Amino acid sequence: MTWTTRPRSEIGGLAAIQTGSGQNIILLHGVGLRAEAWGAQLDGLASEGCLTAPDMPGHGDSPLTDLSIRLSAYTEAARGVLDCLSGPVVLAGHSMGAMIALDLAAKTSDRVCGVVALNAVFERDANAAQAVRDRAAQLDGKSIADPTSTLHRWFGDVASAERDACRRWLTAMDPAAYKSAYSVIAHSRCPRRDTLEKLSCPALFLTGSLEPNSTPEMSRVMADTAMSGRAQIIEGAAHMMPMTHADQVNAAISSFLNELRP
Template identity: 65%
Template sequence: MTWITRQRFEIGGLMAIQAGSGPSVLLLHGVGLRAEAWGAQLDGLSHQAHLTAPDLPGHGDSPPLCANAGLSGYSDAAMAVLARLRAPTVVVGHSMGAMIALDLAVTAPERVCGVVAMNAVFERSAEAARAVQARAAELNGSTPADPSTTLRRWFGDATSAERDACRAWLLAMNPIAYKMAYTAFAQSQKPDRADLANLGCPALFITGSLEPNSTPAMTRAMANLAPKGRAQIVEGAAHMMPMTHAHDVTAALSQFLDEVPG
């Protein structure tokens, strides 16, 4: 599909795309992206749900955070949007957005009736933690980071419209905002085992079979810890599967929405 810029509205202090009608769904993107990363799901699920996809702080058209608040600052911003939506809401997150989605499900169970954690990191190895924190430390916050390495991790060497869209979004980000978001992602220890054990709502953990960082093993481990969790692995997909494997992801979300009470 064409990853075109869509009309936005201010909701809870963030700029967001809304589409469809029905049960409430909140879509949270990852570091360096923007609400249009959910374009295929905004189109494919609009007959089934009322979808809200905000630009996280410092991304797209949303204002940045005032200080380095860590993951909690991004969770607080997402909570302000969630508070404006009709409860109960299914919260769906990708990458750092998955960390935030799980945090909202734990801290606001009265508002969240289901959660989907897509390409979520869980209990990084010491080597992986050093690597991601080193990448965060290399960002100078003054010039746009070269997206080549990031795009290679996400897409390999293949060219595609999805790769081109992500490249444009990464280059358009304010360097300070990108460093803040990537540092929050790199340093966060969320979700932890207690968070997952305390999830009271249905939870879907989904990743790609070719995902080297948010691995299938991590996804299955999280699902096993959540009382109402289940895991799903998308064959042939890697990190950017909401875009590259949009049909599979949209079908998985549609099925989950049918399963969630309320």
């Protein structure tokens, strides 16, 4: 598919793409991306409910108003979108968006009826944790970071429309906003084990079999830790699987939504 810019509305203080009707589903993207990263889900799952994909603060058309490097700032921004929607809501988040979705689900258990965490990181080992902190430390918040190494981690050396779209989004982003978001990824330990143990809603943990950072083992452990969790591993997928393996991701989310329906 093509990854072109779509019309937005202001919802809860964030610019957001909205499509479909019925069950409210919020889609939270990862660092350096924007709502269009969910394009294949916005198209493929529109019959499943009302899909709302916001640009997170500092991304896309949403301004960054809080430079304090805390996950809670992003969670509160997502809560603003949630508060504008009626009825029980399903949260789906990718990468940092998964961290936000799990944090928000734990804090608003009365509103969230299910959560899908795609490519979520959990309890990194010491080497992996240091590597991501080192990458964050290299960001000066003033100059646009060279996306080459990021794109290599996400896509390898394979050229694609998805890779080109991610390059455009990464290089168009305000450097201060990118540093803020990336620092959350680097320094936050969310989701914490005790948070997952108390997560009361059903939770699906999705990742790819080729994902070296948000590994299959991480998803399995999170699923085992959550009160009502399960893991699903998409064969041949890596970090950007909502874009690169959209059919499999959509099928997994659709199945999960069907399980939530009475």
